[in-house]
Amino acid sequence: MRVPLLRRRMVLEMPRRSADGAGGFVQHWQALGEVWVAVTALQGRDTVVGAAAMSQAAQRIVLRASPEGSPMRPRPDHRLREGARIFTILAVGAYDPAGRYLTCFTREEVAR
Numbered sequence: 217m218r219v220p221l222l223r224r225r226m227v228l229e230m231p232r233r234s235a236d237g238a239g240g241f242v243q244h245w246q247a248l249g250e251v252w253v254a255v256t257a258l259q260g261r262d263t264v265v266g267a268a269a270m271s272q273a274a275q276r277i278v279l280r281a282s283p284e285g286s287p288m289r290p291r292p293d294h295r296l297r298e299g300a301r302i303f304t305i306l307a308v309g310a311y312d313p314a315g316r317y318l319t320c321f322t323r324e325e326v327a328r
Contacts (some may be wrong), residue, residue: 217312220278222252226296226303228288245295248287253296254278257320266306275303277320284291290320 229245236242260273277296282289290296296303303322306325 220254220311220317222253222254222279224253224298225250226253226277226298227251228290228294229285229297230291230294245297247297248294251279251288251296267279270327273308273324275322275324277303277322278317279320281310281315281318290318296320296322 228248228251230248231243232246233241233243254277256276256278258274258276260271263270263272277318279290288307290308292305292307294305296305301324303320303324305320307321309319309321311319
């Protein structure tokens with residue numbers, strides 16, 4: 217297995233909820249730290265959500281593995297951010313048999 221070239225820096229974020237004062241909650245994102253990644257585009261499509269046109273793109277993002285239980289280990293409820301671009305993590309799996317790297321399957325949505 218080839219060692220991935222981790223050339224892009226992204227921020228790993230996790231969701232946090234806080235009370236909105238009206239019995240509900242507001243979700244915001246907490247940065248966990250920066251990670252270096254390799255990104256491979258998989259597929260894309262255009263769709264309409266309500267009255268808005270959206271572009272969706274799927275990517276495979278590889279990064280160094282963190283130990284099990286570490287807050288820096290990505291999970292499907294986390295996301296990766298690169299500037300204004302948001303990559304929602306859908307699934308996480310091992311990239312190599314030794315477990316040194318992880319693969320995150322992500323989706324990026326952009327309103328057009």
